[in-house]
Amino acid sequence: MYRYDSYDQAMVDARVEEFRDQARRRLEGKLTEDQFKPLRLMNGLYLQLHAYMLRVAIPYGTLDSRQMLMLADIAEKYDRGYGHFTTRQNIQYNWIKLEDAADILADLATVEMHAIQTSGNCIRNISSDHFAGAAADEVVDPRPYAELMRQWSSFHPEFTYLPRKFKIAVIASEKDRAAMRLHDIGVRIVKRDGEIGAQFYAGGGMGRTPMIAPLIRDFVPIDQFITYAEACLRVYNRYGRRDNKYKARIKILVHELGAAEYIRQVEEEFAHLLSVGVEPPREELARIAAHFADPAFVDGPKTLDRSDPDFALWVDRNTHRHKHDAYVSAVISLKPAGGIPGDATAEQMRVVAKLAKDYSFDELRVMHTQNLLLPHVAIRDLHAVWSALDAAGLGAPNMDTIEDIIACPGLDYCSLANARSIPLAQRISERFAETGRTEVVGELKLKISGCINACGHHHAGHIGILGVDKKGTENYQLSLGGSEAEDVSLAKITGPGFDEDGVIAAVEKVTDVYLAARTEGERFLDTYRRIGMEPFKEALYGQ
Amino acid sequence: MKILTGNDLRSGAVTWWNGSGWSLFVDDAVDVGEEAEEILAREEAARRVNVPYAIEASIDAAGHVRPAHIKDRVRALGPTVRRDLAVPTADKTGWDWVI
Numbered sequence A: 001m002y003r004y005d006s007y008d009q010a011m012v013d014a015r016v017e018e019f020r021d022q023a024r025r026r027l028e029g030k031l032t033e034d035q036f037k038p039l040r041l042m043n044g045l046y047l048q049l050h051a052y053m054l055r056v057a058i059p060y061g062t063l064d065s066r067q068m069l070m071l072a073d074i075a076e077k078y079d080r081g082y083g084h085f086t087t088r089q090n091i092q093y094n095w096i097k098l099e100d101a102a103d104i105l106a107d108l109a110t111v112e113m114h115a116i117q118t119s120g121n122c123i124r125n126i127s128s129d130h131f132a133g134a135a136a137d138e139v140v141d142p143r144p145y146a147e148l149m150r151q152w153s154s155f156h157p158e159f160t161y162l163p164r165k166f167k168i169a170v171i172a173s174e175k176d177r178a179a180m181r182l183h184d185i186g187v188r189i190v191k192r193d194g195e196i197g198a199q200f201y202a203g204g205g206m207g208r209t210p211m212i213a214p215l216i217r218d219f220v221p222i223d224q225f226i227t228y229a230e231a232c233l234r235v236y237n238r239y240g241r242r243d244n245k246y247k248a249r250i251k252i253l254v255h256e257l258g259a260a261e262y263i264r265q266v267e268e269e270f271a272h273l274l275s276v277g278v279e280p281p282r283e284e285l286a287r288i289a290a291h292f293a294d295p296a297f298v299d300g301p302k303t304l305d306r307s308d309p310d311f312a313l314w315v316d317r318n319t320h321r322h323k324h325d326a327y328v329s330a331v332i333s334l335k336p337a338g339g340i341p342g343d344a345t346a347e348q349m350r351v352v353a354k355l356a357k358d359y360s361f362d363e364l365r366v367m368h369t370q371n372l373l374l375p376h377v378a379i380r381d382l383h384a385v386w387s388a389l390d391a392a393g394l395g396a397p398n399m400d401t402i403e404d405i406i407a408c409p410g411l412d413y414c415s416l417a418n419a420r421s422i423p424l425a426q427r428i429s430e431r432f433a434e435t436g437r438t439e440v441v442g443e444l445k446l447k448i449s450g451c452i453n454a455c456g457h458h459h460a461g462h463i464g465i466l467g468v469d470k471k472g473t474e475n476y477q478l479s480l481g482g483s484e485a486e487d488v489s490l491a492k493i494t495g496p497g498f499d500e501d502g503v504i505a506a507v508e509k510v511t512d513v514y515l516a517a518r519t520e521g522e523r524f525l526d527t528y529r530r531i532g533m534e535p536f537k538e539a540l541y542g543q
Numbered sequence B: 001m002k003i004l005t006g007n008d009l010r011s012g013a014v015t016w017w018n019g020s021g022w023s024l025f026v027d028d029a030v031d032v033g034e035e036a037e038e039i040l041a042r043e044e045a046a047r048r049v050n051v052p053y054a055i056e057a058s059i060d061a062a063g064h065v066r067p068a069h070i071k072d073r074v075r076a077l078g079p080t081v082r083r084d085l086a087v088p089t090a091d092k093t094g095w096d097w098v099i
Ligand code: HEM
Pocket: A046, A048, A053, A085, A086, A087, A088, A092, A164, A165, A167, A182, A183, A184, A204, A205, A206, A207, A208, A249, A407, A408, A409, A413, A414, A415, A416, A453, A454, A455, A456, A457
């Protein structure tokens, strides 16, 4: 895992003291809210429905037990004993006091963490494949490249006031487990003729105008990849629309210019930048990569005792193939049936931290699905890990099933919401768990957002639900056929919306149609793509 | 009726104008009529409240203050999915009218 050097630490420490001073001046009345708001947002501090909300960055979702323990301590000491792990692989606290915020940032800095660039019109936390460094199918570990981008984008003076926020994902496999093409820039690290390079996609995103990023460069040599990213950002920074917030994302620029013209301008800027020399020295990438060297895997048993059916089900559902065949990656579900997606208590965080230390080379990941992950668990230890998780309410065997719902905070917490998201997730997961249909239905990704900002990725759900306001009451639009994976697609709206009970019934009807129509081995998404929207519409709206 | 709400500057807690100060309980909110703008400006300048605003509300049959918009009703009690964290209130029927 990456460790701060003295520069990283000094930057973060200085920022804490700067913010402490800003918060003090706000409390003393020397700054107005209008003056203070941009300052607090630069440090991840929002004002939400019930209190301040603090968003802490977890770069590419990787953290160790010491950091997780600190997150637990903060939840207990300054919040109400829990935190919310998010689709951008971060954590949010919902009940923060302004007078505590600087102390929290100081505590975070002691474990190499911060909340910088988790808000505002800058380059946000870089996200990545949660299986990075463990997956059997990756070309290389994408995290050194993500870390290099993190360093390049942190406090980058030119990109501190972009037209709008900017989100980057870096992966290194054909399979896309990071919604890469739904980011402002998506990077896939690839190998061609033995040479490592970067494939660039630009102009994807969700929000009010969802778009899939087109390919803009098939191969950038790895020792030019920061230069190429800088060229992409420069063109956007120059021409992105600052006059209209709703048209300010790079996706609109790429769409309006057309990919070909955007590419032409980026190539021109790229050629110019190559002549200037902005690429970090190769030794820097080597220095970073050394931090991500494989842990000392040891050979061991490759099979396990499956006599306990609950354990066997969990293994089948929640573990993922590892590049070393005596290991697996184990998903820690934050989706108990009827629970709040992504929330974990301080005690649960501590259980997870201990398991990471004892059984996963002290490494943890936050997944964009609002779950946690132990990346390297020896097969011989799996039963012990599962038992501990199960005892802590973290053993739900439901990865990628209809219970593994992504739901944004919605109207229960968020000041931008039209409707609540969490209660829908609770009721749907409970219903499917109770009726035993979860297993029957198999892989089905259901994603819920409480407003058009799409924090809950509803556009990318096999089933998506969007909360809308209907004359002051909650209403829900249903959509089908989205995917954030390598078979990326945007979901289509079925028709008129539903109330809360109605949309839950609608989800069941839609799964009925699937179960009746599916052929051998077909997932919900495959069946939808084969038979199209009509049969679903008929079931939902027909007489 | 018209009532005033905002968040406490220090804690971020939701507060309601009770005629002389800011209360944590929506039931304490009073009708401010024409005075809304004046109170808002004065209280915000004095940092007794952060980003306050005026909203429509009514009084239900049991005498409880009920904000017109669902968002402010959620603010009044807390997240509907974490009732254990709700603003402590004497109004046992509170959750019946939030949604
Ligand atoms: C509760 C406070 C939050 C606020 C005020 C907020 C605000 C926003 C806004 C305004 C957008 C639209 C941005 C745009 O299209 O330009 C957005 C998008 C997004 N947010 Fe949030 N959000 C919040 C919480 C979250 C949470 C908890 C998550 C993770 C679960 C999240 C993840 C995202 C993602 C993934 C997007 C879509 C990015 C895209 O457009 O590609 N947000 N958010």
